[in-house]
Each structure stands twice: as C-alpha cells, then as structure tokens.
Amino acid sequence: MKLLRRIVALFRRSSIDREIDEELQAHIAMRAEDNVAAGMSPDAAARDARLRFGNPTVVRERTEHVDFALGIDSIWRDIRYAIRGYRNAPIFAIVAITTLALGIGANTAIFQLLNEVRLRSLPVANPEELVDIRIIGGNHGMGISDTRYSSLTRPLWQEIERSHEPLSGVFAWTSNFQNMQTGLTANDIRPVRSINVSSDFFNVLGVAPFAGRFLGPEDAASACTSSNAVVSYSWWQSQMGGRPITAAESVVLDGTQYRIVGVAPARFFGLAVGESFDFVTPLCIPPNVQREHFDVAVMGRLAPGWTSDRATQWFTSASKGFFETALPQGYSSNTTELFRNFKLGAFPAAAGVSNLRDSYDSSLWILLGITGLVLLIACANLANLMLARASARQREVALRMALGATRARLLRQLLIESSLLAITGALLGVGLAQLFSRLLIRALTTGNDSLTLTVHTDWRVLLFAAAVAILTCAVFGTLPAFRASKADPIHALKSGDGHASSRRERFSLQRIMVVVQVAVSMVLLVTALLFVRSFRNLMTVDPGMRERGITIGYIDFHNSKIDPARIEDFKRQLISEVRAVPGVTNVATTSMIPLNGGSWGHGVDVGPKEGNSRFTWVSPTYFQTMEISIVSGRGFNDNDIQSSPRVAIVNKAFIRTFLDGQNPLGKTVRTKAEPRYPSTLFEIVGVIPDTKYNDLRGAPEPMVFVPAMQFPIEANVPGAGVVISSTLPSSVLGEDIKRVLASSHPEIRTRFFELQQQIRNNLLRERLLAILSGFFGALAAILVMVGLYGVVSYLVTRRRNELGIRIALGSTRARIISLVMSEAGRMLLLGTLIGAMISLAATRGASSLLFGLKSWDPVTIALAVASLATVSALASFLPAFRAAALNPVEALRRE
C-alpha cells in the first residue's frame, strides 16, 4: 500500500506537498486557537503560533525530504538525470542502444522460434491430456511407412478404436499431399495438403468450427467414395474469398469429389507444428486395406484419472490381442513374430508432432548459444564504453561524493543509467525479433515444402527478453558502476584530468574483458568455421552419380486403367516417348529417386549371411542416365524380363557386407517374403561403385538394383518415377514433356523438378547454420576488433608520457610499434588459448551436425587463430602507429 501510495504520489507530488502543508497548518491553527482561549488577541495568537513553529517552509521541506529521501520520486529524478546525460552524449546512447537492440533482438528471435516449435502447446482444448499412441521403439523398418508422423496401420487403428479404456476419446489421422483438380484436363492439378481423419477428430481435440460444421460419423461411412470436407481458414480466405459455405462448394481431390461443409478456426494448423493444411477429409478404410501399410497416426485424450504412464501400461498389456488381429499376411516367420511382439505406448502429445522440431531443434539451440555469445561480446564492448564514460565523469562523481552523496546513492544512479539503456534496448529488441524471426522462417521455407509457423510473443518470449536484458545490464553496467562509485573524491578532485584514480585496477579490468572477448570470439569462429567447412564438404561431396542436369519426374497413370501385368510395358512405352522429346539425352525409370529422402529395403539371405539391403528396380538405361559405371559384370538389358532368370547388380558396400570381398558375379541373393513381394532368388550379374542413397550425409550402404521388368506383378502400381538427363533446365523440359505426353495420353498426370535443386533444399539446415554462424562469427571478429582497438588506443594515451621519453631517448619507431603490439599480442594469446579450450569442449555437442570433419578439427582451429590474429593485428596497428608517430616534445610538455 505504501509503495502504491508513493507511486501515485509520483504523479501527484503536489498533493503530497499539500498533505504535509495541511498537517503543519493544522498544528499552527490549533496552537493559535489555544492561544486565543488563553486570552491572546487573534493577531498575537497567530504570531506566537508561527514563532513557536519556526519557518513553515523549512519544516515542510525537511519533512518532505524524510518522505522522499530514498523513495520513488528520487528514482524518477535519477531517470530524468540519466536521460539528460544521454541527450548530451547522443552517439554513445545510440551506439549502446543499437547494439543492445540488435543483440537482444537476435536472441529473442531465435528463442521465439524455439518456443514455437518446441515449447508451445497445440491450440486445442486441454492439450496436456493428449497422448500419441505409437509402437514403443518403432516398427523396425517393417512394411511401408508413408510420412514420419504415421506409425500405425489402419487395422491397428480399428482395434484401438474398439478398445481404449484409458482414453475418453481417440482418433486417427494422416496428412499427405493430394492433387486438386484445377482445370478440365487430368493434368491441370495443383498439390494441396490434406489431413484424413477419423470421425471423432475435431470432437476429441475440442476444436469448434469457425463456420459451417465439422466432419462426423455420417461422413466417415462414405469416406472412400464421395464425401464432405472441411477447409482451413487460410484456404477459405485466400481461395474462396471468405464467402458463406453453401451446398454448392465442392472440390475434387485425387479424383474424388468432396462437398465443403465447414471452415476450421484460423489458429488451428493441424497436429504437426510448422505445417499447415488446406483440407480435412474423412479417413477411408477400404475393405481390402493393406495391412503392412503404417500410414496413420493415432491420438487420444486421457480419461479422467489416467496418466500417460498408466495408459502405456494398459496399452502394453493389450498389445498382444491388437497385433494378433491386425497381423499382415505373407511375411516370413521372423518378421511375423516381430510384429506379434510389438508393444503400444501412450506418449504425451501436448506440443503435437513436428518434423521441423526433430530436424531443427539442436540447430536452434546452437544458434541461440551463438547469438548469446555475440551479445556477450557486444556487452563487453559496451562495458568498455561505460568505463570510458565513467572515467570522464570522475570529477562529477567525486564532487557529488564530496557533497555528501552516499556510495549506495551513486551506485543506484549509475545502475539506473545502464538499466535505462538495457530496457530501451530490450524493448526495441523485442520489436526487431518479430522481423528477424519472420526472416528466418522465410529462409527456412523452400519451394515446395512450405513452412507455416506463426510466431507469437507470449509470456515465455517476454520473460526471455527480460532475462536477457537484465543479464546484459548486469554484465555491462554493474562492473563500471562499482568501479566508479569506489572513486576517491579528494584524489580525483585534486588531479586536473578526469581519469586519475585507481588507474592500474581499471586497466587490468579492461584487459580481462578483452581477453574474454577474444576467447568468446574464438569459440564463435571455430563454430562458424566448422559449420561452413561442413557445408562445403556436403556441397562438394561426390554422390557417385550425376546430379547436374537431371530432371526428376513422377508420372501417375492410374486413370489409364492399365492391366497390372502390362504396366512395365506401358512404362517402357512412356519413357520412349519422353526420350523422343528434343533436349532429352537419356531417360530411365526407377522405383526410388536417389538423394531425395525415402527408402526401400528388403531382408536378404546371401549364402550363410542374413541382413537388410536397399532395393531399387530400374530400367536398363538407369546407369547410363545417372552416369554410374559398371565396374565388373554387365548392366541390364531388354532381355531381362519377367520370364527370364532374376538378375541383380550390387554395389561395393553390399560385397563388403555380405560377401567378404569374394567375387560376387554368379553369387545369389534371396529376399525374405513380404506381402506382394514373394521370396525371390537373384543372381548377381554386375557390380557398381558405392553411391549415395537417399541423402548426401549417409555412409554407403548395401544396395541391390533389379530390372524394372522383373518387378513383382502383384505389387505393381500405375505410376513411375523417371530420371531424365538433359541439357535443358527442368522447368522448360518439364513443360515440353507434359505437352508431348498430354497429346498421346491426356489422362495421365505428371510432375517434374530438378534433382540438384532438391538436393540443395535438403541441405537447407546446413546452409542456414553455415550462413548464420558465419555471419555471427564475422560479427564477433568485428566486435573484438573494435574492443581491442579501443583498449589499445586508451593504453597508448595512458603511456603517452613514457612513450615520449622512450622516443626522446632514441627508441626507433619500429620498436615502439612492436612494444604496443606485443601488449595486444599477449592479450590475444591468452584469449585464444582459453577460447580454444572452451571450443574443444563446446563443439563436441555439435558433432552430429557436422559432415566430413570432426569437432576437433585442427585445420579449423588454425584458421580461427589465424583470422583472430589478423583481426587483432589490424586493431592494434593503428594505435601503435600513432604511438610511434608521437612528437616527444609535445608528449612530454603535456604532463
């Protein structure tokens, strides 16, 4: 209450004055009344009362002083004083505030992203009750997995839907890209993101429609034929103009017509953080559902009284029945047994799921660390500035102390000055962070892989910014303030110049700060160089195949209604048509596009050895198109067909793993049985070198290539991936091919993109880390240069006298320069040593993000030392040169 009154009093200072006045006047009046009662005349009574009281103004001021001495009012006065001071030195204030705003802004921006992908809960009702039902330890690569979020099969979902005691509600969902019809012909399509959901999806999540209605059980019943759909708010706004939902609104996705019945609220982005959706459609479970297809995710809401641990226990014990009922047919006995022994668990899912989180989590923490260190360096520079300012104000401080200001009082004044800078910097920084985080999100968004992330400035972000501001304030404000308030007033007042006192001490403080700066920037430079070199390694790594001038195409011809037995022939016909397009040098089909994510493997028996290998079905021209050489044996040809013996080409890693370096030609590989892929015996007829598989980072793994014509007919799907080598850019070539194919097969759909572009997109994280850490590393170096320059210049000014004497006594300019520079050199040496040790420890955590080099890379450390040495040589040479150019007569006369 008292504090509140004082704060109020701040704005009504006169009312406090009035209150005291009134109290004193009442006193005088009462005395006068008593005097009159005692028989005095009114005039005499009043005079006597005033005489006894003394000067009312003085009393009032003394009383006021008691009330305000250490109160808020004087803080306000200090703040006004500080602002006046900064107004007199605007450059200092601008530099300090800009530095802080940029530093705090960068830190807050990265924290904001971290908050978004990691800390925030889903925008649904009571997100902490949500659990994700998954197989504990994953499915060991069994079956076919579609996206990274889907971990269960549809039959398993049906079992869970039937029996889920710990959960009050449960739903299945899967997200994918579908083709939306945009024009009259089949190939007029655009990819849209849709979420297929079971009927309780919105109900369990507790999300209410923005307009219209959501999907319910009646929609699930007709999910596979024709049904209803919900659109996202952004789709409704951008594509439908936000008009009311009527019965006439419909959309065709992958050939199925959906009537639009509702709009989701704007804040609902689905369950995957960093992604968005355009449509929500009912999940179709066909009668002949593929039981080895792990393509749905299941989430539920814990019933009252259940925890995720207890729910896991329940699901684990119920798993046996679930998996027995959902057992896929056609697997080898080992795999079947594996499936039977899977156990389900319930995992907390309040923050949803996120590929973004998985791939960027550690990078963001590293970036946060980097920006934090840069801020630390900037703070050290600011502290130096503050010190310089404090020493210039030494006389003022000394005068105030001589006039009776206490140390606490002065300390408070100085701390108020620095926290004023920190607060202004933090406020601007939070504003800048909005800009920075949006720029970062834009940088993370690649062509076809859109990233939808709305950044919020919630209490966590504000708390973080406040904490950073307080910390910076402590670093750059406290030390100089303590230092200044320790001044000896008599000494400071006596000596004419402003910076006479405690000279030695302050000096070593500045030196310590330079050493810390050098050490920290050493860490930053090592980190930056590691990421840059790692990225360079990735960019120059040889994948073992051609990547330039390769166009990737996906051809979907399920509308052509080709008999499964004739699909390979049809593909052959298609690629001969593509081959005839001008500009195409070579073309081949493949079941698996290289270096593009995804994977396809089978269990194999090679003689006595058992294991897993990648399998790719390719047409004969694949190796020529991708420029992969056959090192021994033969490639595939048109005689390798369904009716001829099964043949295979393996890579060297396969030979190393399964054949111990024996001659592989003539050896056989038997695959393990899987649904629609019966166990098959292949004879090895050729060998290729090791090539990268789905990712540039990966180590070579065993690979088997098999002729496309020998693909199991029962597994055939009406679609093909093609690789095309050409001199034309993919965009041009893609359009040409589309035109050619559209005339002969108007019903097929195609999509083309450039392989190299795709590879670059997949290196986005590495590129971002390299660019940002490189930028911050360079920034750190510049900051250190500025700091070192300031300190060395100061040092030269301090030693002016001594240097003048040295020159007068015949010291050469070269010796003066080396004298000054060796001073800087010592600080550099110490800082570098400390920094090198810290960076050895610090970068160990980043080794999983590095490619082709260890975290203790000697070349990197040498490079960092070299660049720091260059920087500090530059920073100290100018002051040293100036020192050498001193006119001794002038230098000596000044003192």
Next chain:
Amino acid sequence: MAKNDLQGTLELLILKTLAQNSSLHGYGIVLHIQRVSGDLLRVEEGSLYPALHRMEQSQWVRSQWALTETNRRAKFYSLTLAGRKQLAVAEKSWEQTVKGVQAVMKFA
C-alpha cells in the same frame, strides 16, 4: 555503552507519548509532553514532523486523517507493534544513558 543522541531522545518521547495515548496528532504530542513534564520539556515544534515522518517510514507509527474535538482535520498518529518493540529498546537504552551520566556526575 548505550547509544543515544538528541534525535533518539525525541523519538523516545514520541514513542512513550503514543504508548500512553492510543492516537494523537502532532500538536497533541507537543502538548502532552509539555504537560506531563510539568513544562520542563518543550519539544521544538519544527523538528517534530520530520521525526514523525521518519518514524512512519520505519513503520513504528501509522497515521490517519481524522477530526479533532474542535472539528478540525488533523493527522493522528498511533503506535504500531514494531513501534512498541522499539519503545522497549529505546527505554532500556535511555535508562543506561541516564545511569551512565549520573555516575559521571556523582564522581567527585
């Protein structure tokens, strides 16, 4: 030796006065001290208010605006619990001071 000074004495007098009267305004305190001391002690009225406000900052006394018996608005002061404790401390310290001073005076 007990610490005591002029200011401490004034505070002691105010504390004691407020302990004997539940609530008094500044002028009332002056009158009370004057009357009880048989006109021996006259509080310097100008020093009273800074002392009262200081004691309020230390939370020994609290204040409240009220009407006097002559219907005049005045600020009434009363003792807090902390004030009561402070009074005990100050009384003890005062006794020792008196003893000490007397011992010095009687030394002949």
